[in-house]
Amino acid sequence: MAEIILNHIKKVYPNIEGKKKKGEPEKKSNLLVTEEGVLAVQDFNLHIKDKEFIVLVGPSGCGKSTTLRMVAGLEGISGGDLMIDGKKVNDVEPKDRDIAMVFQNYALYPHMTVRGNMEYPLKLQKMAPEEMRQRVEEAAEILGITQYLERKPKALSGGQRQRVAIGRAIVRNPKVLLMDEPLSNLDAKLRNQMRAEIIKLRQKIDATFIYVTHDQTEAMTLGDRIVIMKDGVVMQIGTPQEVFDHPANTFVAGFIGMPQMNIFDAELLEKNGTYSVKLADLEIELSPEKQQRLKANEVKAQSITLGIRPEHITLAKKAEKSLKGTIEVSEMMGSAIHLHATAYGKDTIMIIQTMNLTEEEKNSISIGKEIHFAFSGNMIHVFGKDGANLEA
Amino acid sequence: MSKVTLNQGAVGGKLANRVINILLVLGCLTIAFPLYMTVIIAFKKPSEMTNDVAGALGFPQAWSFDNFAEAMRVTDFWHSLANSFLLTGATVVLCIILHSMAGYLIGRKMAKRKAFKAFYYYLVSGMFVPFAVLMMPLVKQTAQLGIANRFGVILLYVVFFMPMNVLLYSGYLTNIPTALDEASCVDGAGVWQTFWNIIFPNMKPMHATVAVLTAMSTWNDVMTPLVIMSGTDQNTLPLAQLNFQTQFGTNYNLAFASYLLALLPILIFYIVCQKQIINGVVNGAVK
Numbered sequence: 001m002a003e004i005i006l007n008h009i010k011k012v013y014p015n016i017e018g019k020k021k022k023g024e025p026e027k028k029s030n031l032l033v034t035e036e037g038v039l040a041v042q043d044f045n046l047h048i049k050d051k052e053f054i055v056l057v058g059p060s061g062c063g064k065s066t067t068l069r070m071v072a073g074l075e076g077i078s079g080g081d082l083m084i085d086g087k088k089v090n091d092v093e094p095k096d097r098d099i100a101m102v103f104q105n106y107a108l109y110p111h112m113t114v115r116g117n118m119e120y121p122l123k124l125q126k127m128a129p130e131e132m133r134q135r136v137e138e139a140a141e142i143l144g145i146t147q148y149l150e151r152k153p154k155a156l157s158g159g160q161r162q163r164v165a166i167g168r169a170i171v172r173n174p175k176v177l178l179m180d181e182p183l184s185n186l187d188a189k190l191r192n193q194m195r196a197e198i199i200k201l202r203q204k205i206d207a208t209f210i211y212v213t214h215d216q217t218e219a220m221t222l223g224d225r226i227v228i229m230k231d232g233v234v235m236q237i238g239t240p241q242e243v244f245d246h247p248a249n250t251f252v253a254g255f256i257g258m259p260q261m262n263i264f265d266a267e268l269l270e271k272n273g274t275y276s277v278k279l280a281d282l283e284i285e286l287s288p289e290k291q292q293r294l295k296a297n298e299v300k301a302q303s304i305t306l307g308i309r310p311e312h313i314t315l316a317k318k319a320e321k322s323l324k325g326t327i328e329v330s331e332m333m334g335s336a337i338h339l340h341a342t343a344y345g346k347d348t349i350m351i352i353q354t355m356n357l358t359e360e361e362k363n364s365i366s367i368g369k370e371i372h373f374a375f376s377g378n379m380i381h382v383f384g385k386d387g388a389n390l391e392a
Numbered sequence: 393m394s395k396v397t398l399n400q401g402a403v404g405g406k407l408a409n410r411v412i413n414i415l416l417v418l419g420c421l422t423i424a425f426p427l428y429m430t431v432i433i434a435f436k437k438p439s440e441m442t443n444d445v446a447g448a449l450g451f452p453q454a455w456s457f458d459n460f461a462e463a464m465r466v467t468d469f470w471h472s473l474a475n476s477f478l479l480t481g482a483t484v485v486l487c488i489i490l491h492s493m494a495g496y497l498i499g500r501k502m503a504k505r506k507a508f509k510a511f512y513y514y515l516v517s518g519m520f521v522p523f524a525v526l527m528m529p530l531v532k533q534t535a536q537l538g539i540a541n542r543f544g545v546i547l548l549y550v551v552f553f554m555p556m557n558v559l560l561y562s563g564y565l566t567n568i569p570t571a572l573d574e575a576s577c578v579d580g581a582g583v584w585q586t587f588w589n590i591i592f593p594n595m596k597p598m599h600a601t602v603a604v605l606t607a608m609s610t611w612n613d614v615m616t617p618l619v620i621m622s623g624t625d626q627n628t629l630p631l632a633q634l635n636f637q638t639q640f641g642t643n644y645n646l647a648f649a650s651y652l653l654a655l656l657p658i659l660i661f662y663i664v665c666q667k668q669i670i671n672g673v674v675n676g677a678v679k
Contacts, residue, residue, distance in 0.1 A: 074574050095580040107571035111593045120589070121579035168579070178578075 002050055002085055002098075002175035002208040004071065009044040010079035011066050011232075012037045030231040031061075036078075040066045041232045044080070053202060053209040055223030057216060058255070063232040064212045065180055071210060072101050072178050084176065095124075100169035100207075101178040104185060106161045108153040114140075114164050115149040121172045139171040142204055143197075159190045166198075170205055177207040183218065195221060216256050220244070228252050250387040253307045259338065259349045261381070262313070266306040268299065268382060268390075275299070277306055277380060280344055282323055287378030293391040294382070304390065307381035310338070313350035313373050315361065322372040330365055341371060348373075434459055434649040441644065463650035467632035473657070476629040479542060479617070480610045483549040487557055487606045488599050490550060495561025496591055500573070502562065512562065518555040523615060531619050545620050549610055557602050564598040565591075604665050611658045629654040 014037040032039040041063040048054050056064035069075035071082065073094035082090050089097055100121070108117050115136055122132045140146045143163040153161055162182060169177055182198075183191045195218060202209065213219055219226050220240045228235045228243060228251075236248040247253035253261045266279040275294050276285040286294070316322035325343030337352045350373060354362070365371070382390045429449070433441070436452040436459075463469070498515070501508040534544040568591060576586040614630045621631075633654065636647035 072574075072578055074577065093582075094574075094577045095582065099578060101575070101578045103571045103575060105569065105571055107569065107575035109572060109576075109590055109594075111596075120576075124580040124585065168575075172580075 004048040005083040006046045008080035011041040012078040053224045055211045055219040056227045057219040058229035062229040068212045099176040100174035102182045104181040106165040139167045179211045261307045262348045264306045268304045270301040284377045305383040310349040310351045312379035316372045316374040322374045430648045459649035463646045472627045472629045472632040482546045483610045491557035495558045499562030499565035
C-alpha cells in the first residue's frame with residue numbers, strides 16, 4: 001500500500017543572479033525567478049493512487065527529475081507537503097521512506113558483483129543470509145540475469161546493467177519505485193525491449209511507480225496517468241488517451257503525438273448558436289460534441305489557434321472544399337507517407353495511408369506540387385490565442 | 393603536398409625523439425651514477441678507499457657483507473627498523489582513514505556549501521607552510537603536552553600530510569559519480585555506511601597513491617623525529633644514519649651500507665604498489 005500525495009510542492013533554488021560575473025551570457029531558461037530564487041517546480045499537486053503508474057514527462061529542464069528527487073528525498077522540498085501513506089515525509093531521510101530508485105546511469109556499485117549489488121539494500125536491513133539469497137535469486141529470475149550474478153557490472157552490457165539496477169530496486173519489495181529516465185542510455189531496439197519488460201514487471205510486483213522520461217512514446221505506453229510539465233509548471237495530468245484527445249493547451253498538443261500536431265491561425269465563428277472555424281476560405285462546422293463544450297464554456301467568436309493532428313488530415317480533390325499547400329518533403333514510411341507541406345505560412349505535416357491511395361494519387365505526390373487537403377470538424381482542437389484549450 | 397608535410401613532420405619528430413632520448417639518458421645517469429657509487433662503496437673495505445679514480449669507481453676486491461653487519465650493529469638496526477615501521481605504518485593507516493573521510497566530505501559538499509570550500513582552501517594552504525617555520529613552537533608544544541614521543545611524531549605526520557592527501561582524495565572523488573552516493577542513500581544507508589561500503593572501496597587507487605606518498609615521506613624523514621624525539625632512545629632508520637657522521641669524519645663504507653639497508657624496505661613497498669600508484673596518478677590526471 002502506498003498512496004502518495006503531492007500537495008502544493010515547490011522547489012526553489014537560491015538566487016544566484018548577484019554572483020553572476022559581467023559578460024557572462026544570460027541563461028536561456030524560462031523558469032520563474034522570484035526574490036527567493038529560481039522556481040524549478042511550482043505548485044505541483046498530484047494524488048497518486050496505490051499501485052498506480054505515473055509518468056512525468058516534459059522537455060529537459062522542466063523540473064520532472066527534480067520532482068522525482070524530491071519524492072525520493074534526495075532533494076529538499078522548499079514548500080508544500082509530501083505525503084506517503086498519509087504520513088508527511090518532507091523531512092524524512094531517503095532511507096526511511098521505503099522507496100527504491102533506478103537511476104539514468106544505473107549507479108551500480110562497481111566494486112561489487114551483481115549479487116553484491118542486489119544484496120546491498122537487504123544487508124542494510126540486516127536480513128538473514130538465507131532469505132537474502134532467495135530474494136536475490138527470485139528477482140534475478142524475473143529479470144533474466146541469473147547467469148550474471150557473479151559478474152562485476154563492468155562486464156555487462158548496457159541492457160544487462162539496467163536490469164541489475166531494476167533488480168536492486170525491486171529486491172526489497174519497496175512501496176514506491178522511482179525511475180529516472182531508466183531507458184535513455186540504451187539504444188533504440190533495446191529501449192523498446194526494456195519498455196515491454198517494464199510493463200511485464202509492473203504486473204509482477206506490487207508497487208507504486210513514478211517514472212520520469214522525456215520520451216513521449218514511453219510516457220504514452222507505460223503510464224496509467226501522465227503528468228506533462230514545462231518550466232516547472234504542470235501543464236496537464238491525465239490518462240494517455242485524455243491528453244492525446246483533449247490536450248489542455250498548445251504545448252501539450254505539440255508535445256504528445258508523433259509527428260506533432262499542426263497549428264494554424266484561424267477564426268472561431270458563431271452563427272445562431274452554432275460554432276464553426278474559418279481557415280483561409282474554408283469554413284468547417286464543429287462536431288455536436290465540441291459545440292456543446294464550447295457552449296458550456298460560453299466561448300465567444302474570436303481569433304483562435306487551430307490544432308489538427310497529422311493523421312486526421314485527408315487528401316482532397318481540387319473541386320471539393322479544401323485547403324491547399326505545396327509539398328516540401330515526402331517521407332515514405334511503408335504503410336504511410338509523411339508529407340511536409342507549406343500551407344498558409346505554416347509547415348504542415350500530414351500522414352497519408354498508402355493503402356487508400358490510387359496509383360494516380362501516389363504519382364501526384366511529388367516535391368513542389370500543390371496538394372489539397374481537408375479535415376473533419378470532430379478532429380479539430382480549438383485553442384485560444386493564449387494557448388489554452390477553449391473546450392476544456 | 394600533404395605527403396611532403398607529413399614527411400617533414402616525421403623527420404622533425406625523429407629529431408625531437410632523439411633529443412628527448414639523450415636528455416632521458418643523461419637524467420638516468422645522474423641518478424644511476426651516485427647509486428652505483430653507493431653500492432660499490434658499501435662493499436669496500438675502508439683501506440680500499442684510495443684517492444685515485446680506480447679507488448673511487450672500481451669494484452671492491454672482495455664482495456663482503458662485513459660492512460652491512462657492522463652497520464647493523466652500530467645503528468641498532470632491528471630496533472630502528474621496528475621504530476620506522478611503527479611510525480610509517482601507523483601514519484599511513486591513520487592518513488588513509490582520516491584523510492579519505494575528510495576528502496569525501498569536503499569534496500562532496502564543496503560545490504554547494506561555501507563553508508566547506510573555505511575549509512578546503514584553509515587546509516590546502518597548509519601545504520605552503522614550511523616545517524622549519526613551525527619546528528621550534530612544535531618542539532615546545534609537544535614537550536609541554538607530554539607527547540614528545542612516537543605518538544607525537546605520528547600525530548604531526550597525520551597533520552602535515554593532510555593538505556596534500558585531502559587535495560588528492562577530494563580531486564579523485566570527481567571520478568566517483570554522486571549517483572552512487574544517492575543510490576546507496578535510497579537503498580537504506582546513512583552517510584557513514586555509504587562512505588565505508590561504497591566510497592572507501594572505490595577510492596582504492598587513490599589509497600595506494602596516498603599510502604606510497606605518505607610512506608615514502610615518513611620513512612625518509614629525519615627532521616621531525618630528530619627534533620621531537622631526540623633523547624628518547626627511539627631512533628628511526630634515517631635518524632640512526634646520523635651515527636656515522638662524527639666530529640672526526642664520516643665512515644663512508646659503513647654509512648653507505650647502512651643507507652642501502654634503510655632503502656630496501658621502502659623500495660620493496662614501492663615495487664609492490666607501483667601499478668596502483670601509476671593508476672592513481674593517471675586517474676587523477678584524466679578527469
